[in-house]
Amino acid sequence: MNPLKQTPLAERHVAAGAKMADFGGWEMPIEYTGVVAEHTAVRSAVGIFDVSHMGKVRIQGPGAVAFLNDLLTNDLDRITSGQAQYTMLCKESEVLSESGGVIDDLIVYRWADDDIFMVPNASNAPSVVAALRAAAPAGVEIVDLHNDLGIIAVQGPRSKALIESMGMPDDHDYMTMAESKFRGEPVTVCRTGYTGEHGYELVAPVSVLVELWDALLARRDEFGVVRAGLGARDTLRTEMGYPLHGQDLSLDISPVQAGLAWAVGWDKPEFAGRAALVAERESGPRRRLRGLKSMDRGIPRPHMEVRQVAGDALAGAVIGEVTSGTFSPTLKQGIALALLDPSVNIGDEVVVDVRGRASKFTVTKPPFVEPSTRT
């Protein structure tokens, strides 16, 4: 097995007492003081996350946007220069039944018609880069910057004031980005995130990442800055109903099943997996990603079975499976994303098999907590 990769901030995390663990092949901080405290800090003040494990890819050259638009699900012409977009790379196979699964979900940042920046998931970045290189026309270059750039996410209601105090642009809209400098190096200030809060993701060269982290943390007394780990990132994103690739999205779970049809440019003549996805959309998905909210004290976990209600027992028919589940620190109850039979409606009561106990849940439409991304 390959040794785990480390971000430039690894020593800082260990010195701060973080619990470190493997995440997508990277040794990452899961928590510093505790998931609940870090989660609450992001909802009420501001948290900083090292998300440098995420991939970073630059696609440059004449026709870069047109090339990507023929590959990725979302329509890049829905955005213009300076804007970002959630999109997916789906599988294209000659066998229809093997097409349409999600290789990765990602954010693309459109700088110009010949210049796109892309952030895939850590463990999927190599396959995304390989797929892009295999499909790229002459003149379009795929530059893998995974180990050259780091990303610090700054998320929470106090993030705007914190970014302003750093002398960086803070006033741009959600899903847009702006260029800045730190210690003479270029920093991209993206108004994106994975928490549901007003927030930024700072993309910077690895050479200045430690200094950038320290500078944000130095303002902790003024803004209540807290280090937040991937544990809190997961509870925050689950409260928003944001899918996580490998759990709620995968080669076996299509955008139609995951409720991500809004991130597909259905009118585009071409994108990878198009025929399969159009067919699935027309016939209706065989299962649908929904939210589940606990009615008792049960805490759902991935792969737990979802059943029809049958008294207090687990005698009901299996109607789905939990894909993400956790305790919501905001709601103080169990929440889940689950792939359910399409006959199940919002508002229905279902039962989750919590290690042999029948735990009752209500089917909901996420988010579980109102997002504040645009405020």
Next chain:
Amino acid sequence: MDPTQLRYTAEHEWVREEADGTAVFGITAFAQDALGDIVYVTMPAPGAALSAGVACGEVESTKSVSDIYAPLDGVVIARNDTLDSAPESINADPYGAGWLVTMQPSDPGQLAGLLSAAEYAALTLKD
């Protein structure tokens, strides 16, 4: 509470013998730290029979769930009801306010067979 005076199991429970012959148990500081923020606990009800080494409840954190194993044979006298609304007491004070169950051991000799504080400390270092 002085953790060096307690007995321990390899499953990360501590046990304290009371003057009246009953025993109190909970999970160790090492266990609560490994679990992270504890958000839910299930414990056996008073009157329930316990068998040493057999699961009798669960302690669940934001990220994972772990079985609670009975440290001794016996019967439950009381469960710590305050943990229903404040499970975080286990994180804050695992040897005090975070106690789980008071039990009546059926074999008082069993306690001496549990780990000493030094033996338990050696075990957690190995982990």
